[in-house]
Amino acid sequence: MKDFAEQTAAAAAQSFNQKIIELLRKDSGGIISGEELGRALNISRTAVWKHIKALKGVGYQIEALPSRGYRLLFTPDLLIPSEIAAGLATTRIARKIIYFKETDSTNLAAFRLAEQGIEEGTVIIADEQKQGRGRMGRHWESPQGTNIYCSIIIRPPISPVKAPQLTFLSAVAVARAIEATTPLHPAIKWPNDLLIGSKKVAGLLNEINAETEKIHFIVLGIGVNINMRREQFPDDLRHPASSLLLEGNSPVNRVEFARALFTAFDTLYDDYLTKGYDMIREEWLSRSMVSGRKVSVAFEGKVAVGVATGIDEYGALLVQQKNGETARVLAGDVSLVD
Amino acid sequence: MDLKDIKSLIKFVTETDITEFELENPDEKIRIKRGSFHDQTNNQLFQPLMQYNTPTRTEVPALPTESPSLPATLAHDEGFTITSPIVGTLYRSPAPDAPPYVEVGQIVEKGHVLCIIEAMKLMNEIEAEFRCRILRISKENAQPVEFGETLFVVEKM
Numbered sequence: 249m250k251d252f253a254e255q256t257a258a259a260a261a262q263s264f265n266q267k268i269i270e271l272l273r274k275d276s277g278g279i280i281s282g283e284e285l286g287r288a289l290n291i292s293r294t295a296v297w298k299h300i301k302a303l304k305g306v307g308y309q310i311e312a313l314p315s316r317g318y319r320l321l322f323t324p325d326l327l328i329p330s331e332i333a334a335g336l337a338t339t340r341i342a343r344k345i346i347y348f349k350e351t352d353s354t355n356l357a358a359f360r361l362a363e364q365g366i367e368e369g370t371v372i373i374a375d376e377q378k379q380g381r382g383r384m385g386r387h388w389e390s391p392q393g394t395n396i397y398c399s400i401i402i403r404p405p406i407s408p409v410k411a412p413q414l415t416f417l418s419a420v421a422v423a424r425a426i427e428a429t430t431p432l433h434p435a436i437k438w439p440n441d442l443l444i445g446s447k448k449v450a451g452l453l454n455e456i457n458a459e460t461e462k463i464h465f466i467v468l469g470i471g472v473n474i475n476m477r478r479e480q481f482p483d484d485l486r487h488p489a490s491s492l493l494l495e496g497n498s499p500v501n502r503v504e505f506a507r508a509l510f511t512a513f514d515t516l517y518d519d520y521l522t523k524g525y526d527m528i529r530e531e532w533l534s535r536s537m538v539s540g541r542k543v544s545v546a547f548e549g550k551v552a553v554g555v556a557t558g559i560d561e562y563g564a565l566l567v568q569q570k571n572g573e574t575a576r577v578l579a580g581d582v583s584l585v586d
Numbered sequence: 587m588d589l590k591d592i593k594s595l596i597k598f599v600t601e602t603d604i605t606e607f608e609l610e611n612p613d614e615k616i617r618i619k620r621g622s623f624h625d626q627t628n629n630q631l632f633q634p635l636m637q638y639n640t641p642t643r644t645e646v647p648a649l650p651t652e653s654p655s656l657p658a659t660l661a662h663d664e665g666f667t668i669t670s671p672i673v674g675t676l677y678r679s680p681a682p683d684a685p686p687y688v689e690v691g692q693i694v695e696k697g698h699v700l701c702i703i704e705a706m707k708l709m710n711e712i713e714a715e716f717r718c719r720i721l722r723i724s725k726e727n728a729q730p731v732e733f734g735e736t737l738f739v740v741e742k743m
Contacts, residue, residue, distance in 0.1 A: 383707060385681025409733060410673050412706035439706040440730060454708040460671050461631040464709070511628035549728045562673065578730060579704040 266330030272320040281317035325428040331503045340369040340495040358399035362465040373398040393535040412563045413525045416532045418468045424512035429505045430496045435537035438565045447490035449473050463561035486573040547580025668738040670731045674705035678727040693719045717743040
């Protein structure tokens, strides 16, 4: 695992690459000389050339016109910060983006960086996860170059007791992003699975670091199956799964999706901090597929069957059972019965 | 007496201060004794530790990170209690088929994960805030915990 200093150095290099792309893109199809780029970034022409070479190495097509300069011809669907940051108008979220070509898990990377004190809103994003995971140590299939795997670090000034509310905020943000980038309409399964029809397309896993009265940070992990093809899904999935590509019959640009996601999250998080949880809860309920439906919930080593009547102020699922008792579910697996 | 009756009886006894209950009739004899071994030897301080089942008395290296400080308060004279910072479901291992994070009698370093508490897919790893020996594990796996409820009793090392 890269240490913090290396990660910081990588982030600095990414930042130069990002600025070069921004300058090349400014005048679409235009040509900018190496000298001009060097002046704008306060680096030598040789350094500019090195960055151009690095950009070409990750898939950009940049034409070098002798004695005239550089021209951007093609932008790949790469999750690198320069691409996501271009045109991203958020206030808190993704002002800093750290990209890994591959990592163990973005949640683990985010947790480590958050412990080092990295600022709120930082996003960790990876092209591939070697140990993508879900709850109870379950595996999250994370092939390279096809999906979104990211973790958002926040430090909300709220009591740890209220922290589970962020689970619902995060799920609503993903639903909004799917609607912004596809014609699809996802439903949310309690608490934060995103489904198209009956198939799961996104899974979210959150981790908190807190003491009794204070949250140090929360890591909100988000995995979305974007352009995953049928043969890339493992055979032994617990629940049927799909991708936005398979459900919408059209590939989705990952960079656009990431921008839509961080924009939606930023707006919702601002609403949450200024106006409270109620709006988030309302939107979650309107997008929820379990409200009013008959469900079976495996939790606390038992199974409750009944009608899901809603969620309480903390987000616990309320299930009205046949015997008249209402089960309050804090953690469990929900399936629809009918 | 069938299993259901015995369950009700146990529930009944648990809701009182009774620590020992015995019922005898010609057909059967039922004896309910409450509390862990440690509870009953509360005043003997750490001496009963010798009798604990200590299968994994291994030293675990500390994580190279600043761990969150957790509420640890002095409880009676038996050690420190570690309480739950949130409402949720407690898991004693990272996965259903994985071994528990800790067992009674084990000595763990600062930063060692003791359990996970989950609430609405938000995971809270409870870590040891100092080097300690686990004296008691107050909760079973996959059981609900309330805010401030005792999770572990530990001896500061």
